[in-house]
Amino acid sequence: MEEQHQPALDPDDQATAPLANHRSSVDSSRPFRSVKEAVAIFGERFLAGEIYSPKTFAFPKKETPFFSPEHDRKPPPPSEEAAVLADSVKKLKTELEETKAELKLLKDRESETEVALASLNAELHRNMSKMARAEAAAAGAAKAVVGRGPSPSLAQVLSVEEEKISQFWWYGRTS
Incomplete structure (x- = not known):
């Protein structure tokens, strides 16, 4: 080469x-x-x-x-200006139609969202009422246990049973 x-x-x-x-060269000096x-x-x-x-x-x-x-800008002829204006109007109409379609879609989504929200809200209230009933039942059961008084201990139950057995045994022998 x-x-x-x-x-x-x-x-x-x-x-x-x-x-x-x-x-080209790059100046790398300070x-x-x-x-x-x-x-x-x-x-x-x-x-x-x-x-x-x-x-x-x-x-x-x-x-x-x-x-x-040479640099003086002459205004475009009226026919060219009208064509540019018509093109702009056409683009704006297209954009308007697209915006309307998008707005309709968003309104449909909004109504679907409201229905879903109402459904979830109803389900929440049903579950809350179930929980309230369950809590009320648990509270009633706890109150019933407390209303009977203290339950006897195992030793007390066994001593009562022994007493009954001994009484039965005692009465059964003398007769």
Whole structure:
């Protein structure tokens, strides 16, 4: 593969070198601490180039000024303006129809949501009443247990049974 060799550039042509080579370079030097430092570095370089340059400075070519007749914008002809307006109206009508369809869909969803909410609310009330009845039954059972008084212990029950047996046994022997 051949290596292309670029001819040495004049100091004046160095500014346009990236454009000519279609290459660019990134300035990775540290930032300037002050404007004075930047002017001291770049100002001298540019001034020295201007002083010693054999070429005279020329402003780059400008395009035609904005106020020239070439840049005057003429209003579109009435038929073109009407076509643009008709197109805009057509787009707005389409958008309006889409919005109406979306609104109808949202209203349908809202009514479905209200029905579902009412159903869930009714189920909640049914379950709450079941819980209240169950709690009332539990409270009634607890009250019945408390109303009978303290239940006898196992020892008391056994002693009563022994007493009955001994009485039965005693009465059964004498007769």
